[in-house]
Amino acid sequence: MKIVWLKTLKYTVAKSPRRILGWLHxxxxxxxxxxxxxxxxxxxVVSSLSLFTILNGLLLRRKYKCRLVFEVxxxxxxxxxEEGGFNKDNIFVRALSFLEKTAYxxxxxxxxxxxxxxxxxxxxxxxDRPVFCIPMGVSEDxxxxxxxxADDYQSTFFSKPKFRIVHAGTIGxxxxxxxxxxxxxxxKDHSDIEFLMVGDGALKPHFQKVYGHLPNLVFAPKVSRDRVQSVLVNADILYFSVYPSKVWDYGQSLNKVIDYMLAGKPIVASYSGYPSxxxxxxxxxxxxxxDVDSLVACILDMKSKSPGDRNDMGMRGRRWLLEERNYPKLAKGYMDAIFERRH
Structure with a gap:
């Protein structure tokens, strides 16, 4: 495979004009x-972001008389x-909307x-357009x-016999x-339950200030990517959450969910979008x-289950992930989609 790199304007902040200029560059x-x-x-294959690339994609399809795939x-x-606070009538948003519809x-x-x-x-x-889902994948590698x-990390955060609800990732x-x-x-009065927040982020100091006094809450430093699974396997429940948003009406394929399922632990998610x-x-x-009340009730229900039942639940996720989201299967699905193969 030949790869051609195109150097563009660098940016350090995602929400910045330089990012947009980098797209145009x-x-x-x-x-x-x-x-x-x-x-x-x-x-x-035009892979967003940036949406502007659909224009070059259309020109290249015309030049080469080949198929054009728009990847979202x-x-x-x-x-x-929904999440950036932009008005739908903003001229930049309207331009992106035009490009999105053109691509579709x-x-x-x-x-x-x-x-x-x-x-x-x-x-x-x-x-009704030909739309296919090829989600994020995983490998047993x-x-x-x-x-x-590290021994001191393990002993500091996982030596006490507690029922642990763990969130691992950015605190943003x-x-x-x-x-x-x-x-x-x-x-907080359930002394046998511990909430462990693993990671760093812009809001960590705020949450430490507001909730750091809780006896059942522990903040742990972030770990390197190759040690995430070693953290997750120490949990009894793995937790993730999103804000209510129309974005989730169309589903998710989050790397966090993949990491959690791979760990073979039960997952509790504060999520109201399209389920998958x-x-x-x-x-x-x-x-x-x-909904905090529903979350609390769910945690207590999970705790009431036997360790064997929780283990079975978690391992179902791991088996499903390795069977349904392995790279060979996803690659075949991708090739079938772009070349309109039918079976």
Whole structure:
């Protein structure tokens, strides 16, 4: 496989004008790239972001008379309207909306990581378009790459016999972690239950200030990527959450969920969107996003189950993940989709 790198304007902050300028810089470089020495393609794949690339994709399809695939990893501009506070009438948002609709209407195939993307495409275009879900995948190699925790980390955070609810990841504005801390507060008199927050982020100091006094709440430092599984296997429940948002109406394929399922532990998720993965594998429970009472009730219900029942639940997730989301299976699905293979 030949890879051509196009250097573009660097940026350090995701929400910055330089990021947008970087997108435009990429399109300019791609437009004027000398393509004479490149092999003739069978398929052009435009992977968002950036949405601007659909324009170059349409030109390349016309040039090479080949198929054009539009790959959706984040639904824009819906994401920045719902979670970034942008008004739908903002001129930048309207421009992105035009590009999005153009991509949905004119691509030969649409592939997304979210399982209900077809509903969004129809809502935006009024058309039944060829939409396929090829979600994030996993390999058993991920397990062989796992390193053990340092002895002092293990002894500090996992030596006490507690029923542990663990969240591992960024402690940031978009992570909707308020229910986790509020549930810890509601269960503070349950001395055998511990809430463990593993990671760092912009809101960590705030949560430490507000909830750091709780006797059943522990903050642990982030670990390297190859030690995440070694943290997760020490949990009794793994937790993740999102804010209520129209973005989730079309489903999710989050790396966090993959990590959690791979650990073979039950999952509790504060999530009100289109259900997938956890319900398909029967390896956990969804509770309404932001509903602390439901979360507390779910935690207590999970605790009431036998360790064997919880282990069975968690292992169902791991088996399902390795069977349904392995790379060979996803690669075959991708090839079938882009070349319209039928079985």
């Amino acid at each position: 990429f399109e300019w470089n791609l437009l004027f790239l000398d393509k004479a020495k490149l092999p003739r393609p069978d398929v052009i 990893r984040d639904i824009w501009p819906l994401t920045i309207i 209407k004119r691509a030969d195939v649409i592939i997304g990581t979210m399982p209900n993307l077809a509903e969004h495409v129809k809502k935006e275009t009024g058309l 991920h397990l062989s790459e796992t390193k053990p925790l 504005i978009t992570n909707a972690l308020e229910p986790f801390f509020q549930a810890a507060e509601a269960l 993965m956890i319900n398909e594998a029967d390896c956990g429970v969804y509770v309404p996003a932001g």
